[in-house]
Amino acid sequence: MERAGLRKTLWELLVELAFDGVGSFAFAVGMQMFIAPNQIAPGGVSGLAVVLNYLTRVPIGVWSFFINIPLLLVGLRFLGRRFALRTLKTVVVLSVMIDYAAAPLPAYTGDPLLAALFGGVLMGAGMAVVFLRGSTTGGSDIVSRVLQLRYPYIPLGRILMSIDVVVILISAAVFGRIETALYGMVAVFTASKVIDGILYGMDTGKLIYVMSRDSQTIAKRVMAELERGCTLLKSTGAFTQSDAQVLLVAVRRQQYHPLKKIIHEVDPAAFIIVTDSTEVIGLGFKPITG
Structure with missing residues (x-):
C-alpha cells in the first residue's frame, strides 16, 4: 500500500512538472519574443521584472525569482506550506524557462500592438x-x-x-512612454481572456429564463426544433399571487435567436431574462471531466 501510494505521488508530481514545463515555456516565449523586446510591462511580478531588467540588465527570470521570494514567505505564513512549496516549484521552472529555454529565440520588434496581443495570448x-x-x-x-x-x-x-495597474503605471514612468501603459493593458486584457477561455471552456452559451402563460408549449417546441432540454420551475407571481411555471433552458449562442422567435410566436407577451454562461457542461454541450 505504501509503495502504491508513493508511486501515485511521484506520478502526480511528474504530471505537475510536465504542466509547469509546458505552461512556463509558453509564458516564457510570450515574454522573451514579444513583451520584453517591445518594452511592454504586463502587470504583476512579470511586468516589474521587465522594468528592472531594463534598468539593471539582470535577466528577467532572475528578477522574477527574487521578487517572488518574499512573497513566497508571506504565502508560507498565511496560505500554508503546501501552497508555498507548489508555488516555489512553479516559480523555479518559470524562471529557468524565461532565462534559458526562451532567451535564444528571436525577438519580434515590429508592430507593438501585435507584440502585446501575441505576447498576451502566449502568457495567458x-x-x-x-x-x-x-x-x-x-x-x-x-x-x-x-x-x-x-x-x-x-x-x-x-x-x-489594482496590482496590474500600479505596475503598468510604474513601467510607463520608467520607459517614458504612455504607449507602454496602453500596450501593457492590451497584453493583460488578452491574457485574461485566454485564461478564461482555457479554464472555463470555449463552449459558452446563453441561459434563458422564460415567464410565459404557455411555458409548456414553448418547452415542447424548444425540445423538438432546437433539440435542447428544458426545465420547468414552479413559481408564484409576487403581484398576482398566482402559480405559474418558469422555463429554464441553456442554448448555444447561435440558437438564441431561433429560441427567441419560438417564444415570440407562442407568446408575444412573454417575459425573458437572458444571461451569458461561461461554460455549459452536460448532454449536448461537452462532457463532465475531472
Missing part, C-alpha cells in the same frame, strides 16, 4: 496550463490571496487589477 495560455493542475505562478496571485484573507469582501479580480 501558459498561465492557464499551470492553473489547470492547481499550481500558481506566484507574484500578484499570492498578494491577492493574502489580501482577500484580510479583506474578504473585496473581489479577487479587483485586487489583481
